[in-house]
Amino acid sequence: NPVVGWTTDTRSTGESRIRFDSGALYHRNRCALIPREEDPTCVDLCASMYVQAETFGWVRQLFEWVVAMQVADAHSKGPQLAKMFDARPASSSHPASGLRPKRDDSLTILGKVIAPAGKALSSWRGQEFEDGLGLLQANPHVILATGDQGELTAEFPFLGRSVPMTVLAPGQALETSLLQALTGQPHPELGQGLLLILQLPISLDASEAQEQSVRLNQLELRSFTRTHFCGSWCAQGNTLAFVAFYPNATHTGRNDLENLVPSTIGRAKWVAEEVFGGQWHATTESPPADHSVYALIIQAVAAQMGASPAESHASAWLGVLPQVPVNG
Numbered sequence: 001n002p003v004v005g006w007t008t009d010t011r012s013t014g015e016s017r018i019r020f021d022s023g024a025l026y027h028r029n030r031c032a033l034i035p036r037e038e039d040p041t042c043v044d045l046c047a048s049m050y051v052q053a054e055t056f057g058w059v060r061q062l063f064e065w066v067v068a069m070q071v072a073d074a075h076s077k078g079p080q081l082a083k084m085f086d087a088r089p090a091s092s093s094h095p096a097s098g099l100r101p102k103r104d105d106s107l108t109i110l111g112k113v114i115a116p117a118g119k120a121l122s123s124w125r126g127q128e129f130e131d132g133l134g135l136l137q138a139n140p141h142v143i144l145a146t147g148d149q150g151e152l153t154a155e156f157p158f159l160g161r162s163v164p165m166t167v168l169a170p171g172q173a174l175e176t177s178l179l180q181a182l183t184g185q186p187h188p189e190l191g192q193g194l195l196l197i198l199q200l201p202i203s204l205d206a207s208e209a210q211e212q213s214v215r216l217n218q219l220e221l222r223s224f225t226r227t228h229f230c231g232s233w234c235a236q237g238n239t240l241a242f243v244a245f246y247p248n249a250t251h252t253g254r255n256d257l258e259n260l261v262p263s264t265i266g267r268a269k270w271v272a273e274e275v276f277g278g279q280w281h282a283t284t285e286s287p288p289a290d291h292s293v294y295a296l297i298i299q300a301v302a303a304q305m306g307a308s309p310a311e312s313h314a315s316a317w318l319g320v321l322p323q324v325p326v327n328g
Contacts, residue, residue, distance in 0.1 A: 042090055043081075045074050046221055048229040050263075058254050065250040066230050069114065072107045110190065117249040118191015122183035124251055125150045132181065132257035139265060141280055143176050146309040152181040153310040155317065156268035158201055159278045177201060177268050178317045180310075181257070193247040196231065196260065198268055199318075200240045202276075209235035216240065219275065220267075227267040228260070242267060 047066050051059040078089040093099045129149045136145035136154045145154040155176035182195040204212060216233035231244025246256075272278035307315065 043087075045070050046217075046229065048221065050226050050228060055259060058252060058256075058259060061252045061254070062230075062250060062256070068106060068109050069247075069250075072110045075103070075107050076110065114190050114247050114249050118186065118193060118247050120192060120248060122150070122192040122194065123248045123253075124194040124246070124256070125183045128255065128257050129181070129183075131255075132261050135258065135261050136265075141265065141269065144313070146313045147181075148308060148310060150183045151308065151310040152179070153313040153317075154179040156265065156272070157278060157280050158268075158272045159276065175201065176317070177272065178314065179264055179268065180314050181261075187245050187247065190245070190247040193245055193250070194256075194260075196242075196244045196246075196264060198242040198264055198271075199236060200271065200276075202239050204235075204238050204240070206235065206238060209238055209240060213240055216242075216271070216275065220270070223270070223274065225266060225270045226263070227270060228263045242271075 047063075047070055049059050049063050049066070078091075081087070082089050126149050129147060129152060133145060133147040133152055136142045136147075136152065141157060143155040143157065145152065147153060155178055157175075158177045159175055178197075178199045178201075180195070180197045180199075182197070183192070185195045186192045187195075213233045213235050220227070220229060220233070230246070231242055233240060233242050246260075269280050273280055
């Protein structure tokens with residue numbers, strides 16, 4: 001498979017973006033995954049991370065895992081996807097030595113390294129989650145955040161007055177996007193880890209949701225968002241969500257959530273403002289959310305549901321999704 005890695009968009013802040021593309025397949029139509037801009041018949045798997053001097057060590061350690069998994073995934077799923085979409089795998093020969101007689105051992109990383117590590121309980125659980133909750137609650141843009149040592153739920157501004165769902169009047173439209181960080185949702189192939197879901201409060205028909213998810217992937221990869229792209233925008237029924245899964249093996253133990261939480265907040269801000277026309281700055285003019293008061297409401301709901309505060313918070317939000325009409 002043709003694989004390209006490069007560094008782009010170095011800005012005055014000293015922040016750079018590292019992007020890695022793996023060719024997955026060639027297709028005769030522009031309707032699958034992430035079409036390559038210079039050749040829309042080629043579909044790529046893409047990942048990128050932003051790096052500064054302070055985060056270089058952490059980004060390097062995590063991105064090495066991301067790159068290795070992406071290459072293995074492209075080799076594993078490329079032929080399958082090619083059959084599904086009447087395409088052919090995006091393979092090529094070395095210009096001097098030609099095709100490899102056998103696959104490199106690194107392509108077995110998913111089955112021999114990642115999946116075995118995923119058989120243990122999620123390594124992401126613990127104090128790191130409580131610290132992540134503190135980061136969310138201290139951020140003036142966060143409307144409401146709940147959590148414990150194994151899950152987090154947070155609401156961010158999207159459109160309108162950014163009222164948390166806990167105080168919505170009957171029939172009032174949902175105005176916030178929702179982040180869930182979960183350690184109890186294992187990947188079917190990779191096992192335990194960390195699942196991050198950023199869900200938008202929008203209503204689309206199923207086919208439009210699929211088209212918009214491809215558009216958002218392309219747009220984010222073209223934009224200097226300062227958010228790590230180690231997942232994908234995808235259709236969640238009639239709405240859109242960015243989903244990323246970090247297996248146990250990728251957990252560096254170097255305050256991972258301390259880096260991933262701000263990145264997710266940045267994505268929520270970018271998609272609200274740059275894509276859907278929201279205005280986050282308006283929330284800073286209002287008093288910060290009183291998490292203690294909202295937490296009491298969530299705890300009451302949780303007691304009725306027999307669930308954790310973060311779980312009941314997410315369930316209540318999802319119960320009124322979707323309400324916001326989308327234009328464009």
